[in-house]
């Protein structure tokens with residue numbers, strides 16, 4: 001007979017517990033990011049963990065029905081989904097309950113999100129997401145603010161070796177509809193070959209698709225890649241890209257020398273609903289992105305669109321690596337200790353662990369010190 005999960009404590013794949021001290025480090029890191037964005041005027045919202053499936057998937061322009069963890073709600077008889085991303089929820093709040101609030105509207109959020117499938121880079125399906133959204137504009141000034149607040153939030157949390165990889169999520173669509181025409185099927189094929197950076201396969205698609213070949217080269221360290229992108233724009237003789245190029249340069253300009261900038265103009269992995277501008281955030285020593293952001297459009301109930309821009313951080317790998325950990329001083333209080341002295345020590349930042357019986361062992365309970373009369377003594 002197999003043991004029921006209720007007894008083994010087995011959790012579903014990709015879901016796990018955070019134990020001490022990582023659970024507290026996680027809360028501390030999230031607090032640090034939220035405090036940084038709050039200092040820049042972003043006010044926190046707390047959307048629910050689940051909502052009607054269509055409100056999660058239809059609020060942002062170009063968002064496709066995603067892989068969602070769904071359940072039929074016995075109360076409403078409607079399909080609910082657990083949020084895989086909070087940006088659409090913030091968009092819903094901005095478009096409905098905060099529709100009359102002054103723009104630009106700055107909102108922040110933090111909480112768990114659930115991805116239906118884990119990937120090899122991130123086996124966890126539940127992830128902490130902390131971010132900020134600037135609603136009412138997706139101007140260059142807004143992009144400068146969002147990128148810099150994201151960097152500041154990570155730096156305040158102690159992260160170093162940050163790389164920002166810029167992308168132009170709707171670049172292929174813009175070029176295909178203008179100077180470098182493609183049919184719909186060609187466009188999909190060009191996208192996947194550019195994703196794979198497969199020059200041979202791109203050329204084999206025909207002359208229309210082959211025109212996109214130079215874009216493979218326009219990836220890498222920011223300034224060199226930007227020069228190549230400019231050359232592509234000049235060669236198509238169209239200047240369609242000129243405003244995007246100028247915008248990217250303006251966004252890059254105020255970013256500190258200690259941040260590495262790269263450009264991957266056709267990167268679209270993870271940029272499902274972002275429009276003219278997107279960026280991924282990497283940190284040295286971590287595989288895969290630790291954050292992502294960009295411009296997008298929120299659909300209002302009357303069918304009109306509102307521009308917005310924001311970023312989300314996924315700090316779990318940072319927490320696993322020890323970021324957010326706080327040095328704590330734990331003080332064991334033996335039976336019969338001086339309660340007033342213990343209270344005073346707590347006010348000084350000590351964490352106290354009071355004995356409940358003679359059998360309690362402070363050192364075994366993780367205390368570094370014990371209260372001996374008035375004094376804290378090390379074990």
Ligand SMILES: N[C@@H](Cc1c[nH]c[nH+]1)C(=O)O
Nearest residue numbers: 087292293294310311312
């Ligand atoms: N929520 C997006 C990033 C984003 C925030 N705002 C705009 N884009 C993500 O997690 O991929």
